[in-house]
Amino acid sequence: MAPDSVIGNAGGSGSNPYPPQTALVTGASSGIGAATARLLAAHGTTVVLVARRAARLDAVLRDCRHHAPRSLPIVADLADPAAAAAVARQAWDAVGGLDVLVNNAGVPMRRPVQRLTLPDVERTMRTNFLSPVAMTLALLPAMVARGSGTVVNVSSLGGRMGVMTEAAYSASKFALAGWSEAIAADLAGTGVRVRLVLPGAIDTELWDQPDNDPPLYAGPLEPAATVAASIVDAIASDHFEHYVPDMKPVVELKTADIDTFLAGMQQMAAGDADAVAAARVAGGSEDAMAVAARAGGPGRGGPQPQ
Numbered sequence: 001m002a003p004d005s006v007i008g009n010a011g012g013s014g015s016n017p018y019p020p021q022t023a024l025v026t027g028a029s030s031g032i033g034a035a036t037a038r039l040l041a042a043h044g045t046t047v048v049l050v051a052r053r054a055a056r057l058d059a060v061l062r063d064c065r066h067h068a069p070r071s072l073p074i075v076a077d078l079a080d081p082a083a084a085a086a087v088a089r090q091a092w093d094a095v096g097g098l099d100v101l102v103n104n105a106g107v108p109m110r111r112p113v114q115r116l117t118l119p120d121v122e123r124t125m126r127t128n129f130l131s132p133v134a135m136t137l138a139l140l141p142a143m144v145a146r147g148s149g150t151v152v153n154v155s156s157l158g159g160r161m162g163v164m165t166e167a168a169y170s171a172s173k174f175a176l177a178g179w180s181e182a183i184a185a186d187l188a189g190t191g192v193r194v195r196l197v198l199p200g201a202i203d204t205e206l207w208d209q210p211d212n213d214p215p216l217y218a219g220p221l222e223p224a225a226t227v228a229a230s231i232v233d234a235i236a237s238d239h240f241e242h243y244v245p246d247m248k249p250v251v252e253l254k255t256a257d258i259d260t261f262l263a264g265m266q267q268m269a270a271g272d273a274d275a276v277a278a279a280r281v282a283g284g285s286e287d288a289m290a291v292a293a294r295a296g297g298p299g300r301g302g303p304q305p306q
Contacts, residue, residue, distance in 0.1 A: 018236045019043035020099035027105030029056035035228035041068040048091040084131035085138040103132035104154040109168040121168040128172035147191035160251045195234040
């Protein structure tokens with residue numbers, strides 16, 4: 001049965017229950033996705049866990065079933081948006097409707113533009129942007145008809161600030177952020193809500209993937225559980241945007257003086273010890289690049305590979 005048949009009105013017409021009764025979490029085999037699935041299950045939510053690594057997904061599933069025994073896995077590669085849409089419909093049918101969709105799965109692409117190819121960019125966009133769009137569009141008709149539902153899109157600080165050596169990744173995360181803002185406005189009054197989560201530097205596998213250059217940042221990392229808690233909080237929140245940690249001031253500094261920000265990022269990338277002094281924002285404000293570095297640098301956070 002397809003989602004547009006409007007089955008499983010778990011939340012009741014026009015309501016968004018908290019904790020949600022059912023949720024779909026992508027990228028659930030490790031990192032942010034695994035922590036989110038476990039936390040939702042601990043609240044009693046039946047979780048559909050999606051990732052491509054079956055053995056690791058099963059380990060997370062076992063933890064979830066201690067609290068939410070109806071939780072189940074779907075092994076899938078979300079690099080194909082059409083397959084991602086099919087997964088969303090399969091998950092809806094499997095649990096009788098979904099209260100929450102958490103679009104978390106993603107891949108890095110850490111390479112300067114001089115060495116990027118169009119297939120590199122297309123691959124990054126498919127997983128990080130087009131598949132979340134496809135899954136959302138697959139479920140929206142049923143959620144709107146039911147009058148309830150929450151879509152949580154996990155972007156990145158790199159979705160608010162362009163990042164040196166991460167043009168494809170930043171583009172995909174900017175696209176997800178812009179999409180989220182626009183559909184949140186489109187869906188006002190329908191009972192379907194959209195939430196945007198923007199992680200900074202998070203301790204996930206994003207840092208160590210093959211075919212990526214070494215990260216520029218080598219500072220402290222936030223645990224994935226911190227982002228998971230923010231995702232769960234966002235589901236209940238009336239606010240659209242959620243930074244983890246709170247890096248909104250960095251974005252505001254960048255917006256206020258983009259030229260200084262770009263100069264600081266270039267000097268940080270070059271390993272200039274004087275980058276902080278050179279990139280200091282006028283008026284005694286804290287240096288934008290120093291703040292970004294402590295947060296992991298723009299684009300260092302966000303979803304981990306599936």
